[in-house]
Amino acid sequence: MAEVKSDIEIARAASPRPIQEIGEKLAIPPESLVPFGHDKAKLSADYISSINGRPDGKLILVTAISPTPAGEGKTTTTVGLGDGLNRIGKKAAICIREPSLGPCFGMKGGAAGGGYAQVIPMEDINLHFTGDFHAITSANNLLSAMVDNHVYWGNGLEFDMRRIVWRRVMDMNDRALREIVCSLGGVSNGFPREGGFDITVASEVMAILCLATDREDLRRRLGNIVVGYRRDRSPVTAREIKADGAMTVLLDQALQPNLVQTLENNPAFIHGGPFANIAHGCNSVIATKTALKLADYVVTEAGFGADLGAEKFFDIKCRKAGLHPDAAVIVATIRAIKHHGGVAKEDLNTENLEALDKGLANLGRHLRNVAKFGVPAVVGINRFLSDTEAEIQAVKDYCAEFGVEAVLCEHWAKGSAGVEELAHKVAALADDGHAQFRTLYEDSMPLWDKLRTVCREIYGAEDAIGDKKVRQQFADYEAAGYGHFPICVAKTQYSFSTDPNLKGAPSDHVVPVREARLSAGAEFIVAICGEIMTMPGLPRTPAAEHIGLDENGEIVGLF
Template sequence: MTAYKSDIEIAQEAVLKPVMQLGKEMGIDPDILEPYGHFKAKVPLEAVKPEEERGKIILVTSLNPTPAGEGKSTVTVGLGQALNAIGRKAVVALREPSLGPTMGLKGGACGGGKSQVVPMEDINLHFTGDLHAITSAHNTLAALVDNHIHRGNELDLDIRKGTWKRVLDINDRSLRNIVAGLGGRLHGVPHETGFDITVASEIMAVLCLADGVADLKDRLRRMIIGYNSSGKPVTCGDLKAEGALALLLREAVKPNLVQTLENTPAFVHGGPFANIAHGCNSLAATKMAASYGEFAVTESGFGADLGAEKFFHIKAEAGGFSPSAVVLVATVRALKMHGGRAKDDLKTEDLEALEKGLENLEKHLETIHAFGVPVVVAVNAFVHDTKAETDRVLSFCRDKGVPAETAEVWEHGGAGGTALAKAAAKAADAFDGYHTPLYDKKIPVKDKIRRIVQEVYGAEGVDFSKEARNMLETIRQEGLEELPVCMAKTQYSLSDDPSKLGRPRGFRITVRELRISRGAGFIVALTGSVMTMPGLPEKPAAMEMDVLDDGRAAGLF
């Protein structure tokens, strides 16, 4: 069997273009680039071109992820490289990795094999400091809130109803629920609070959806930091803290320019939690990619039921654009898991399990078609896939009138995705319309949730807890019914139960809690046991990491 190099070994052998040269070749004025070393740069927001001068957007999504792996980021990078290989200028736009999954279980977010964004060590570890800036801004607000309460609480914040938590960009379950302010009057007011992971911060979502600095400040101003004793929301603007937060974010708001292994330009910027927030890179990065490419190839978090749905209803609506094509990533391995095969038993051909698993792919295809945008399936190849299995997935798609191509971009880079690139470009070239939202923004929030639950997940209906029903009334009273909904649920299943793989039927979704993210501009509906501060696995990835004597990273995938 062929011996393959690790991702980091491949990345460390890459020949990179100096970022100033890369920007110049793209058409960006070198005088405005702000280099962070030799191979990374910040690009000011004024570099975004007017809408009429931008290229088309290709969105990459997938079926429900499994522990077997789908390689959505790898396909996104590989597709960008492949489009350039066939003479279609493409720029990639990705999310920034969080240290939480990097040090935990999931790993980084730079792609893999010969389809990676680089320098991958920098991107996965601190990068240009964007997530640290968000952490600092979030915790500055928390400190200002607690200080306000300590100094007399003029805004009448009710600490029993919860106030602004703190965040940390690492998985740490022990910080989910804590008591702060102990030690006597000099040390604050005792109250229950906790930590979320940085990528679950509303400030992350705000940064990713902001259209410039003025909009950033306005969104920060609108964020709810707690409720007063009468139950009315208190905002960051009431505390007059938005200016300080914007100051801390003044560099983080600018997209980061890097490149792929094949020197395809890539903007890596922003990374909201995909099953808590909307799970997409920043509007600025996507618009920047479209400004300098015939195609902007971007992705959304997790499967189409979470990422793509939120891309359409939240990101695209906020940005005033539409993807011209969707690439839906599937793997034989994941399909067999959705068909009942165990993770450690995927190397053997199993057409029966594959056939059952195709029901999951079918549902996601139905969802994309409901938005009215053309879709192409990318069958991401793994070494143990058999020809019969791959052929069955391809024929399944084509029998439904959906173009489908095998992607071998992990092993071969852009050269392994040229057929996929041609199919995606053809689909995008033929689409000049705008996607069709699945709900009107004017309908009540509960009806928006019901539409998503029934049309995207295939559930029979939705049930609301007493707490959620109370919040629905608050949303109505506050005049926030027109906000879109950001569903928070497990990524592993179409349902809210991660054990129900494939295409479950006859189930209902329970919304246990609703949160108003007024600054981000959406209502978060929490289902199942989704947590905003993950924990580390039994064997964290961090335990295998090291730095060599020459300064090179080791064990980083």
């Protein structure tokens, strides 16, 4: 058997083209690209404004079943499908999120695809890239510094020190920083108070950058951030702190989408990166809208399973940006389905039709859920060597019961040549015009009812529950004029429930809401459920232990 190369080895052996040539595939003039070296660039704001009047291409969402340690390959399929569409003669681009350093050095690893369906330069994309995340971190923490500085110099806005809600961020998993006490050390350091850190991808600034439509909208949203409350419970905003202008300056270049390429030299926009389990899980609106003006087909992804990423893509991103997706791909692997059927990770390479049949309930619920949004779907079976013909046929037969085709995909091993059938099916599905996109709930529905609707319709739950304090938070947000906002649920990605160990398609459970957070600038309400943390911790053996430089100065251990 031939040696299987690692993702970084495959990426390093690629033959990248100058980024201007990639831009030419979308008819982007070289002078409209702001190059970061030879293989990545940002699109200028003036050029983006100049193409606003063009018609939109077809929008295709790639989502997945609930993730497992067995792997699903959603980003890999997104990249492979983009290459596949170009292979069959379509003008296509992909839009994905930027990876976070937290999981890169933690447990998940990188997020640039895999095998022969990757975006490059892989090392740069997974590390500092064009500095967008650092700009977001800086803008977030500038606001934090200005809040504490305002209090130090007299507290003219009359902050209630117990009700400062703005948190600092960093783009790394660090459980020790979840809850802190700051301003210790005497009078010269300010007034001690409790605070905390979130990971950068959970910052409201990240969500704002990914939902803003232009520079003016960015500043408006930043100004609307609620950083704390007075004793009369009235909010204090970033605009009142006079931080919105400086934050906009820090984010001005970061707002411009990044253009890179796939291994097969096709265009890829990688911009923004909110997590789907603690944020809304989609790449930026400005990148998606720009791509739709430049390509006939745009393939984008939403984080984790369809219960989190796809629901938020539809109910938050599409609602706010006026997007109308034309088709969806639900990625599944035989291994992951068997894991949902109760098979241990070490036994997944053995054929087990009984467990497969049981685990298919997870895929089935995702199929029903996507259909509720009026978007036609196809299932992409991301093939592993251990998959048997009987198992593959069982998945195809199951999907046929829903009137959905399941297509075997081998892009990881073969690149675009292994995904031609899926590309043809998806293009036909998008071109048919059968999509009748709709959101799950109306803007006018009460906030708690919106949450209950998501829990019942998407998670299969009996209800959402919260103590008196949490319910009062929802009521207070409505009274303050935020009742029209959508709900962004922060919960585990591993289950339809809030128990990560409850696999398959659990029903009639309850979703406990621990906390509600207002994102007035991003314009949604975050419901924090179960034990989910907005600052993750590192695993017992973090990936960072195996990452380093070899004798030639090349990175090793990054995947």
